[in-house]
Amino acid sequence: MSCLYRALFGDRETAGHAIDEHNKKEFMMTLTPDIGDACCTSGNRPCQVHNKPGSFTITATTEATREPTSVAYTVMLEGKDKDRRAALVRLQEESEKLAQCLGGEIDVSLSPLQEYSQTEGEGRRETVWTVASSTAKFQLDQENFGSVFVALADAGFRVGDPVYDFAQDLEPGADLYEEAAALALEKAQATAAGGGFSLGDVVGVGFSDVASDPALRPLIETSFFSPSLFSFNALRSQPDPEPVVNLDPEVFEMLNQKVPVKMTTVVVSLTIEILPAA
The missing domain is CATH 3.30.70 (Alpha-Beta Plaits)
Known part of the structure; x- marks a missing residue:
């Protein structure tokens, strides 16, 4: 372990464990102390740190749901x-x-x-x-x-x-990539603030998108639901609601239908240089 890495992150196993626990919910991060092969091995031998700074990679995801048109x-x-x-x-x-x-x-x-x-x-x-x-x-x-x-x-x-x-284009738009990249950068900035170091240049970018198989969602939870299908709800706000007698059973049957929805997930990874705290 290099002196710079130890100074920035302390013990590797402890720091890694804390990061893993935090990233279970929101994002993933891998640390890459890319500063050469020289390290402090024994005695008072000085650490020969190369000029190339270390870096770490942080990943964020965004999702978009597509309903039928x-x-x-x-x-x-x-x-x-x-x-x-x-x-x-x-x-x-x-x-x-x-x-x-x-x-x-x-x-x-x-x-x-x-x-x-x-x-x-x-x-x-x-x-x-x-x-x-x-x-x-x-x-x-x-x-x-x-x-x-x-x-x-x-x-x-x-x-x-x-x-x-699904008539519309299911390819993810630029806004999804922009959102994922912004989220990754935001997490990197928070990590740098908590770790006591500064961020350098973005030296690597990775991205991908995956379209999932259609999942079924109740019609009432989609954009196909209309108040006209449930107009009898308005009667509930009246002091003395009249009994509903003319509701066709087919309408209720239709409300129980499942509508297929598709989800697209965009993943963006940023590799950012690690610099000493300003």
């Missing part, structure tokens, strides 16, 4: 009647009702029309129905998700399983 739903439209023409009219009515729920700004794609016969009962009670059906697909963004979903549930539509889309 839109969600795609499918709705089965169906018209059923004994008469084929009447079945087609009923299907058209369902299509128009869906269009009213979605408004004019949401695009809807319809699958090709399908027709089939459905037999119910037996013998004299047998009835042959004509069923005309089509599948509607559309996308909702975070702004219109809540109101449209409630409108669909109120209209009696059965909404299929959602497909969430």
